[in-house]
Amino acid sequence: MTGTHFQGNGRAILAAFWIGALGLFLLALSAAFHPASAQIPGAPQNVRATVEAETAVPAPGDTVTIAIIMDPKPGWHDYWLNPGDAGTPLELEWTLPEGVTPGPIRAPVPETLVVSGFMNHIYKAKHAFLVDLQIAPKRQPGKKLDIKVNARWSACSDLVCVPESGSFTIPLTVGDGTITVEQRTRFDQWRAALPVPLDRQASYAINGSAISIAIPFPEGAAADKVWFFPQTQNVFRYAAPQTARRTGNWLILTGGVDKAFDGQIDGLLRFGDGQGIELRAVPGSVPSGGEVVSVLGADSATPPSGNPTSFALILALSILGGLLLNLMPCVFPILGLKAIAIAKAGGDERTARRDAWAYTAGILLSCLALGAIMLGLRAAGQEVGWAFQLQDPFIVFVLLLLMVAVTANLVGLFEIGGIGAGDRLTRQGGAAGSFWTGVLAAVVATPCTGPFMAAAIGAALLLPAAQALLIFAGLGLGLALPFLAIAYIPALRARMPRPGPWMVTFRKWMALPMALTALALVWLLGQLVGGAGWVLGAIAAAAMLLGIIIIKRQQAPVSLILGLGSTLMIMGFLALDRLPNSAVTQPSVAELGGEAFSEEKLAQLRKGGKPVFLYFTADWCVTCKVNEAAAIDRDETKKAFEKAAIVTMVGDYTRRDPVITRFLAKHGRSGVPLYLYYPPQGEAKILPQILSVSDLTGLAN
Template structure:
């Protein structure tokens, strides 16, 4: 449909130009075309190479053989039909193109001078001198307008056909440089396989060949989604490329493509036939090594312990070791059980995330917090823990108040991981982003390292007696400390109420508060029965069951997420691929940031560095375009963009300098002056 609309637009433009300019072929063009012959003489039955040198004006571009989502390459034909029996044109040979995304459409273009070579074959019966003229057509575009252009290209004095010719006598030496810009043919054929909505190509390429920012340009139109992220993997001396197929792609018997090896003219011309393609491989990345990613995941998990919803659980569980006395066996058993619970929860969450992505779901880290019912379950859990810490009732499993046990420690580990892993903090971004691209075994190793980091403080207390001896001795103060820990957990419950409104709407929050209030009343009754030494009656258990049924039946029907988004003093526009392309095409600097209401790091950064008067003033002076991607609720477009940037979740901050330069990922923890300094530097430059 895009291509059809483009042709309609081109036709209308052509009609307007023809009406206004009868001599359109002679009109000035935005891309100047010149025809050059490598040699002026050729033997009968031989071939001479022609060059079409295209020189775009500033801001204009031409197109490759397959222009991508929109555009048109060069069309060349002999002007005199009587010459066709004597001369025939071969396939046009293009240099390696560039990628250009305009309003969400991926184009394969040339923004500077480029030369297209074309072989001209001469019939064996031909003889004499022939002045030759060709009609050429192409499309010249900027990021806002496209103009169909044409020219009459003349070879004067023409081509001389004679038997005893020596092409080296008058050969144009510039052709050596122009041929060097063409993609080199790959001597060994590649293979491809279609796997659902993916096209996978195995390219024989020695592992020693350096590759930096590769891109595969598919010559066959309508086969792939050009703007979709491309994935590159290494399997020994094979480079595996994974592309997303286009909807209703036609059958594919053979595949032609150009593999760009780096940001520049280096490329390989590939021909692929159906055949085996390795299922796995190591993702091609210039990023950190696996060892560094494992360390990042470990440190990221360690920092999760200071989150307000995790610290009360961890601190009280740590104090249970002090109550346990000097029993090394008991302390170590609790430490190992707690670690097992944490790591099991992290591995289960990671496996679910990878399985959903393998099934085609656009999800990322903390995807569970985009589901209203998961938020509801977390809120009821936070209310229950807050009530326990406040002393409304005693909850011996997982052992917050009484002497610990391995079973209680294991349950505590599950609980701590469940409430902590939705967060993304420093060190975690690279590790979790890589986990979405690495093979399953390596990805699961990263999730395990995250869990180990989260469990590490309690594990250290369990196995290092010197650390346990530094813990305060049991006493009456522990009851007061427990009560104090109810404050951050209660604040967590309040934050979850706000998040529930953001993901589920006001009626969802009202129904959830009704259920939470009922749970709180029942927990208070249970606590009263515990203090009086009574056992829970059947009616109390029935009340809990009724609340559970109410939770299952009432809440899903009330989900209606609000449409409004948060206001910003930066006048941020909602993120979309087209908005980003438009912002970059304007030549202004662009600040793109992704956030979510459940992301604590995001909110801290927004308060400390983004939503500041100093930042607003600097952005206004530098005329910065601000785009905001809200990932509070599931958004496949945002998830795809995050994945393409190597990020598993939020926050993500990208600065695009003025003039359309490459984007720069900023740190996940922003300093107050960072954005203002970037804007000021842009203005002075």
């Protein structure tokens, strides 16, 4: 073998760590170039927010109540002040003139929702959060008050969550404090939904993992469907069952705690049909005995809206989705690389198992990193989905340089133990080579969304971070399962081809799909940033390839290739950062092959009784392009659609589009492709992710 090899497993692992860290840094750097943006004005929201003032003419020294009115769409919800195990509450950022002071957010009595064993404190119906603004006594009548508030909240269904936001201006003028009868009635209704403050203090005691709260509660008052919502966070186990018992004028509620605690606990006791009282509990004595009046599990605290999906099922779906991802076109080039490694093992069990686990580690770490960054970006307010990194020109540029280097490696221009698949991979180099093959598999696979993946990734966006990352790890495990099976099942391994001269030829042939992938990334760069992207990508690819050839001919250290790639990467980042935003233009309807997607246009077509075939695609989605070539853009399909008057509508997700992200989320998807058929009457039908001509022509019948 020519070139330089890393010596020993330790150096290979160390190199993998540092290069992986560099990759994570580049992804974070890319996110920094694209700060979180606010809600697009006029964009449809799953939880629609509006703001009203009880009076537009508050008097000096008065308090004016502001209502932030939230109206969830059917199947969607937002969150209480303490969201529970998942979700985020309403956050307000005020811009106020001098002499105006905001009070705390007052929230109505919430409901409970359990998803995958996690408790959420939510609102499914229209409701209002109230905030009192205190007007200074010295404000002059007739003075205009420019009140502005930026609001952020989470809108969630049972499977997915999307961040939403809004900026509102509340025009007020200092006046006489007049409130119309209509406004007074409206705000009184909002106030009626608020919990009533308890006039006495409650007490609590913790015994191991159980907490009992003694709440002053008249003996004659009805107490059914009792549930305590703690506003103090990180104390209660939200999903633990709660038991209520009566003893005299006390209501004793017992639940679960996560840890010892001796401070005050604020919370809300809900009972009956949505009634609630606010209370504060301090450490103290709790009466014993009494009659049990209520025993509620987390899933029975509120009548369930549907059967909650178990976490085990979601995890199983993610593993199955990753397994089926191996059949997607986007993974084919990497399967060829792995085939080389399997053949080199020559049936040796120990080598096969070592390489299979190294390959699995590469996939798992990559999926976890992508999942963590995706969750972080969504938490920061960005509406991103699966394969979000291929909507970013900076990351596409890095992948382009990587694919050029891999192509050069496969044709034999250079060898690096631990990265390349050399002619005689040593034991030390083989494991590292398999690791990086796994990394490539995960990166290249992300443009695809296979069967069962949609539900799993959609659910991951709702779960707490630790559980969500397990879903992404399950996806990676499924992707690696075929090669783990080969490593541990002798009958499968025996059917693998043995090493021989054919491998040299096969390896060079595998450079072809990698080169085509590099060309596709050049084209995608142009789609993302305009014609300048094509020029920049082509120059960078040519410079990378030419530099590798020069390094080989001069017999210079192969480590210079890493320096060459880093230099080109920095220069490319600087060039991309200076490209004007105007370089990006939306594709025309003709280019998309049908009506450009818009929810308003879709609603008009459905109202008019028109059948609609709606699909979402992206230039970086290999599965999308295969389906378009094999089924959608075929004469048979077009003729059948014309005959049946089926309107084709296309959503282009090549560039990040919050409107499409939200629409995908409503259908349990976090990425493309998504194919929907709307008949003249009835609900939408989700079509398979691998389409055939018969699938589409059958719609016309």
